[in-house]
Amino acid sequence: MEASSPVSMQKTPLPEASPAKPYKKSFVTTLKEAATTLRSPSFKEDTYVVSHLKSSEKKALQEFKDKLMASDACEASMWSIPLLGGDEKADVILLKFLRARDFRVADSFNMLSKCLAWRKEFGADVVLDEELGFKELEGVVAYMQGYDREGHPVCYNAYGVFRDKDMYERIFGDEDKLKKFLKWRVQVLERGINLLHFKPGGVNSLIQVTDLKDMPKRELRVASNQILSLFQDNYPEMVARKIFINVPWYFSMLYSVFSPFLTQRTKSKFVISKEGNVAETLYKFIRPEDVPVQYGGLSRPSDFQNGPPKPASEFTVKGGEKVNIQIEGIEAGATITWDIVVGGWDLEYSAEFVPCNEGSYTIAVEKTRKVNPSEEAIHNSFTSKEPGKLVLSVDNTTSRRKKVAAYRYIVRKSTSI
Numbered sequence: 001m002e003a004s005s006p007v008s009m010q011k012t013p014l015p016e017a018s019p020a021k022p023y024k025k026s027f028v029t030t031l032k033e034a035a036t037t038l039r040s041p042s043f044k045e046d047t048y049v050v051s052h053l054k055s056s057e058k059k060a061l062q063e064f065k066d067k068l069m070a071s072d073a074c075e076a077s078m079w080s081i082p083l084l085g086g087d088e089k090a091d092v093i094l095l096k097f098l099r100a101r102d103f104r105v106a107d108s109f110n111m112l113s114k115c116l117a118w119r120k121e122f123g124a125d126v127v128l129d130e131e132l133g134f135k136e137l138e139g140v141v142a143y144m145q146g147y148d149r150e151g152h153p154v155c156y157n158a159y160g161v162f163r164d165k166d167m168y169e170r171i172f173g174d175e176d177k178l179k180k181f182l183k184w185r186v187q188v189l190e191r192g193i194n195l196l197h198f199k200p201g202g203v204n205s206l207i208q209v210t211d212l213k214d215m216p217k218r219e220l221r222v223a224s225n226q227i228l229s230l231f232q233d234n235y236p237e238m239v240a241r242k243i244f245i246n247v248p249w250y251f252s253m254l255y256s257v258f259s260p261f262l263t264q265r266t267k268s269k270f271v272i273s274k275e276g277n278v279a280e281t282l283y284k285f286i287r288p289e290d291v292p293v294q295y296g297g298l299s300r301p302s303d304f305q306n307g308p309p310k311p312a313s314e315f316t317v318k319g320g321e322k323v324n325i326q327i328e329g330i331e332a333g334a335t336i337t338w339d340i341v342v343g344g345w346d347l348e349y350s351a352e353f354v355p356c357n358e359g360s361y362t363i364a365v366e367k368t369r370k371v372n373p374s375e376e377a378i379h380n381s382f383t384s385k386e387p388g389k390l391v392l393s394v395d396n397t398t399s400r401r402k403k404v405a406a407y408r409y410i411v412r413k414s415t416s417i
Helices: 027-036 055-069 088-100 105-122 165-172 175-193 221-234 249-261 278-285 301-306
Strands: 007-013 142-147 153-158 206-211 239-247 270-274 313-317 321-330 335-342 347-355 363-371 378-383 388-395 403-412
Touching: 055 088, 055 105, 088 105, 105 221, 142 175, 153 175, 165 175, 175 221, 239 249, 239 278, 249 270, 270 278, 278 403, 313 321, 321 335, 321 403, 335 347, 335 388, 347 378, 363 378, 363 388, 388 403
Parallel strands: 153 206, 206 239, 239 270
Antiparallel strands: 007 321, 142 153, 313 403, 321 388, 335 378, 335 403, 347 363, 347 388
8 A cells, every 4th residue: 555755855055165266277178168068059849730831831741742642652651651641640741851851842752752662672661570689789779768858759879888899799790780780770760650649739759869978989980870871861850859968078069160050950959968967968858757777867677567657856956965855754564665866976875764753763774875976776665663754865065066866755554454
């Protein structure tokens, strides 16, 4: 039997310190700060409601349909949706191709024709039924996990494992292996597309999160270029936002140099996050219970067996501050299970049970310890022998940096009589 318990939060600030002496920034430091404070324009997702289109866009859509009707592809389908089915789902797909070519009908039709031919040759419509192996890459290299705050499915990409030469050879050792990997990568994308609504006003695109940590750029250049080209040519407008995490400062600098040459529409989809800011960045777009534990969230693969994730409560820990989360009203014999995480930890954490009876002793459930920056969310449970409250403490008094954090808990009452 589950029970809810009242929660209170106490924050203790550190006494003000004397002002630090000003220092002169080096040229490299200035460049780093410029790179890490990059801000892309806010992204506004395109409309797929035909009545909201400009008159020129409506005209282009009709011309596109007429051209398709007069072609050999008049009975073609994509993702089990007839392109000339006369419904709004087909309009969503056609508008994606039109937007990818700035509503130039001839170019959009050419792109669609090549895509249909590729899907037939590649077997994209049946790729989800294939057993391609790569079990060691599932949940590591490319995988769908959770949704963002607006309901977009999220696809995570991380290629750091390929720094291992043996792993690299097993996956990319020859042309046949590379082709098989590309098919597997398409399979992952098709899983995500199956989660889309293809409906005006619905969710019609994905979020891509790409982890650049330890990525072997030179070795993966061929594979990366092929994946990029394949996706751009055959999956237009399928990504609402691209979030790059663990970005080296020099990558951010390069982006700041080349960004003036990108369109505002393209730049609005990019989010660049430096190393150490992963949780802070992802929490802006994805709730903590949907962020994988390796990125400062609470989501573990084993959680999926228990239905939708239990929502978490978010809070911030300011620099020089100690936060006590008090979960009160725990009855005797009840078991409380909790998850807690602070982005970039590097602070002290403890958990204690405080009995209601003043004559009882406080129990140190988890002794005070320093949590390393790379540690994942803490998951623990405690069964009380008497009524009381659980106090979770995070002590950030030795740091000046504000950190995002989240926790959740569940209390199960004793079933014994």
